[in-house]
Amino acid sequence: DTGVSQDPRHKITKRGQNVTFRCDPISEHNRLYWYRQTLGQGPEFLTYFQNEAQLEKSRLLSDRFSAERPKGSFSTLEIQRTEQGDSAMYLCASSLGTGVNYEQYFGPGTRLTVT
Amino acid sequence: RKEVEQDPGPFNVPEGATVAFNCTYSNSASQSFFWYRQDCRKEPKLLMSVYSSGNEDGRFTAQLNRASQYISLLIRDSKLSDSATYLCVVSREAAGNKLTFGGGTRVLVKP
Numbered sequence: 001d002t003g004v005s006q007d008p009r010h011k012i013t014k015r016g017q018n019v020t021f022r023c024d025p026i027s028e029h030n031r032l033y034w035y036r037q038t039l040g041q042g043p044e045f046l047t048y049f050q051n052e053a054q055l056e057k058s059r060l061l062s063d064r065f066s067a068e069r070p071k072g073s074f075s076t077l078e079i080q081r082t083e084q085g086d087s088a089m090y091l092c093a094s095s096l097g098t099g100v101n102y103e104q105y106f107g108p109g110t111r112l113t114v115t
Numbered sequence: 116r117k118e119v120e121q122d123p124g125p126f127n128v129p130e131g132a133t134v135a136f137n138c139t140y141s142n143s144a145s146q147s148f149f150w151y152r153q154d155c156r157k158e159p160k161l162l163m164s165v166y167s168s169g170n171e172d173g174r175f176t177a178q179l180n181r182a183s184q185y186i187s188l189l190i191r192d193s194k195l196s197d198s199a200t201y202l203c204v205v206s207r208e209a210a211g212n213k214l215t216f217g218g219g220t221r222v223l224v225k226p
Contacts, residue, residue, distance in 0.1 A: 033213060042119075042202050042216030043159065056211055091158055095212065103149070104214060106158040 002026060004107035006092050012113045013082055020078045021110045025094030032075050033104060034067060035091040036060065043091055049075060082114045118142055121203050121217035128193045128224045135189040136220045138203030145205040147212070148179055150188050153200045153219065162188075162201070193224045 005024045013019050025032045030051050035043035046065070047057045051072035061067075064082075069075040079086055089111050093104040121138040128134045140148075148165035163170065165177040165186055176189040186203055200219040206212045 031212070035214070040218070042218050043214070045213040045215070048211055048213055050211075056213070089156075093214075102212060103161055103164060104212075105161065109158050111156075 004092055004094050004105055006090075006107040006110050008110055009108060010111045010113075012115065015082055015084060015114055017082055018078065018080045019082060019112065020076055021090055021092075021112075022074055022076050023092030023094075023107055024074045025092070026096075026105060029094035029096050029105075030072065031095040031097070031102070031104075032069055033093045033095070034075070034077055035093065037089045037091060037109075038087075043089075046077075046090075079112075082112075084114050087112055087114045116141060117218070118215050119203055119205055119217035121220045123218055124221040124223075126220065126222045128190075128197075128222060130193060130195060130224055130226050132193050133189065133191050134193055134222060135187060136201070136222075137185050137187045138217045138220075139183075139185045140203075140205045140215075141184070142205065142207070142215075143181075143184060144207050144209070145184075145215075146207045147205065148177075148186050149204040149206075149214070150175075150177055150186075151202040151204055151216075153202055155200075159202055159216075190222070193222075195224050195226065198222060198224045 033048040034046040037043040049069040150162040151159035169178045174191045178187045203217040
């Protein structure tokens with residue numbers, strides 16, 4: 001499968017614990033985006049990378065969140081000291097280009113439940 | 116006010132019928148427009164990009180009205196498998212092409 005992959009698919013953690021998610025984009029896609037989706041809502045933008053550079057972080061991304069994309073390949077999203085409000089689906093998407101109309105393709109998501 | 120607004124539905128559609136729904140967007144600088152389809156507890160999947168001249172892909176037709184800032188999707192000859200949430204999405208290059216989603220329109224096709 002040459003699509004976007006994410007790991008793990010599901011994560012249950014206790015409040016206060018740290019979690020890390022991984023996203024592997026489509027090969028050669030230089031843009032990588034993270035979104036978060038809660039029940040009944042559309043996905044909301046969190047952050048994105050152009051190769052290894054993180055170019056923007058949403059105000060939704062508190063200090064407890066950090067994302068990296070070393071070497072411009074896979075990306076990780078870490079949440080420290082998780083809170084119940086962090087429970088959501090975390091989606092990763094990648095895109096080949098940077099111009100108008102370049103389409104983004106999503107991975108299957110990581111569903112996080114904080115108890 | 117949300118940047119992309121959609122009627123949440125559900126639109127209950129008899130199998131074989133035609134259904135159409137719109138979304139409106141508030142940022143006139145939006146450049147790219149898409150419809151994504153999302154099944155329950157799955158990731159969004161790109162259904163189609165929407166071009167200024169309108170475009171068709173099989174039973175699906177999308178229209179863009181920049182003057183009124185709305186996008187429409189029409190589904191002809193609805194199939195049971197068309198039951199899903201349809202997400203209206205906009206983006207612009209100056210904002211890094213990050214996608215801004217509407218809340219989705221739920222469509223239920225019934226036999």
